[in-house]
Amino acid sequence: MVNKITVVGAGNVGATTAQRIAEKSLGRTVVMVDVVDGIPQGKGLDQWESAPVEGFDTRVIGTNGYEETAGSDIVVITAGIARKPGMSRDDLLNTNAGIVKSVSEQIKATSPNAIVIVVSNPLDVMCYVAKQVTGFPRERVIGMAGVLDTARYRSFIAEALDVSVRDIQAMVLGGHGDTMVPLISYTTISGIPVTQLMPREQLDAIVQRARDGGAEIVKYLKTGSAYYAPSSGAVEMVEAIVHDRKRILPCAAWLEGEYGLSGLFLGVPCKLGCNGLEKILEIDLTDDERAALERSAQAVREPMSVISL
Ligand SMILES: NC(=O)C1=CN([C@@H]2O[C@H](COP(=O)(O)OP(=O)(O)OC[C@H]3O[C@@H](n4cnc5c(N)ncnc54)[C@H](O)[C@@H]3O)[C@@H](O)[C@H]2O)C=CC1
Ligand SMILES: O=C([O-])CC(=O)C(=O)O
Numbered sequence: 001m002v003n004k005i006t007v008v009g010a011g012n013v014g015a016t017t018a019q020r021i022a023e024k025s026l027g028r029t030v031v032m033v034d035v036v037d038g039i040p041q042g043k044g045l046d047q048w049e050s051a052p053v054e055g056f057d058t059r060v061i062g063t064n065g066y067e068e069t070a071g072s073d074i075v076v077i078t079a080g081i082a083r084k085p086g087m088s089r090d091d092l093l094n095t096n097a098g099i100v101k102s103v104s105e106q107i108k109a110t111s112p113n114a115i116v117i118v119v120s121n122p123l124d125v126m127c128y129v130a131k132q133v134t135g136f137p138r139e140r141v142i143g144m145a146g147v148l149d150t151a152r153y154r155s156f157i158a159e160a161l162d163v164s165v166r167d168i169q170a171m172v173l174g175g176h177g178d179t180m181v182p183l184i185s186y187t188t189i190s191g192i193p194v195t196q197l198m199p200r201e202q203l204d205a206i207v208q209r210a211r212d213g214g215a216e217i218v219k220y221l222k223t224g225s226a227y228y229a230p231s232s233g234a235v236e237m238v239e240a241i242v243h244d245r246k247r248i249l250p251c252a253a254w255l256e257g258e259y260g261l262s263g264l265f266l267g268v269p270c271k272l273g274c275n276g277l278e279k280i281l282e283i284d285l286t287d288d289e290r291a292a293l294e295r296s297a298q299a300v301r302e303p304m305s306v307i308s309l
Helices: 014-024 039-047 089-110 122-135 147-163 200-211 213-221 228-242 288-304
Strands: 001-009 025-031 059-062 074-077 115-118 140-142 247-256 263-272 276-280
Touching: 001 014, 001 089, 001 228, 014 039, 014 228, 025 039, 025 228, 074 089, 074 228, 074 263, 089 115, 089 122, 089 288, 115 122, 115 228, 115 276, 122 140, 122 247, 122 263, 122 288, 147 200, 147 213, 147 228, 147 247, 200 247, 228 247, 228 263, 228 288, 263 288
Parallel strands: 001 025, 001 074, 025 059, 074 115, 115 140
Antiparallel strands: 140 247, 247 263, 263 276
């Protein structure tokens, strides 16, 4: 385990992330920070009181300031507003850019060596804000979206084929929005190409459902967006880093020429280990997949261009 993991934002995603980190004993201490007085303190205490039953020794604390977060090994940023029915993730842009900017300034000042995992939406642009404001190298600013989008895609395929989710290998690349790029050519069931087990029409419907996966939950919840699967996604990345697993996971990474793209965050296959982003894998894509990735990049560049930092 590492010494300290901070989760900024003690709302739905943040609090669930903190509890999952504690239950997996990934850090000696988990610090939850939020601007609302009492919420991180109350949730942190409540989580710590679950420790004797769950059997973890990770101390969970909540605070409104950054003193207790000083020297964190990993910081997960979940601060920001969530969308409601009828909104796109880009509708959160201005509000969340301000929030992620102020959070990033605090992280830079108090945890200058941290690896930052961004969750706040619109994800790819918020990663850019965090990287610009902290000035951290790209190895230490990584976005969570691909793991979630892929988990949704995998869960739908497992359900349709009535097989274990464990046996579905897949990757969803691109931005975390309507233009995300599920890679059918790399989707296998224990090594068997999915196209051998499912008619193309059914697969296309699953791809579309995965793309709309966030909106599907928003429609049900009405007051906010998904948090169980998103927190699982963030914690899978934390775990890969804490245990130096060298996992290959789809994450938002700052591109410097990979896939012919530069100067933006986009979901690509990444190797995660104790140094954070250790490598971006450049895999072969079909012409359609490459074109879809380029469209997705364009959809990230547009909101990026209107924010001022
Ligand atoms: N990347 C992804 O795949 C996903 C991203 N999200 C995004 O994560 C964010 C959080 O979602 P939820 O937890 O459901 O929202 P929430 O509303 O339940 O929690 C957000 C929390 O952030 C806090 N906050 C606001 N400003 C802050 C600041 N300056 N410092 C610290 N805390 C601050 C709020 O007080 C609130 O407790 C949203 O932007 C949402 O769109 C959610 C799910 C998946
Ligand atoms: O849909 C949203 O706004 C939250 C999110 O990013 C997701 O659940 O994929």
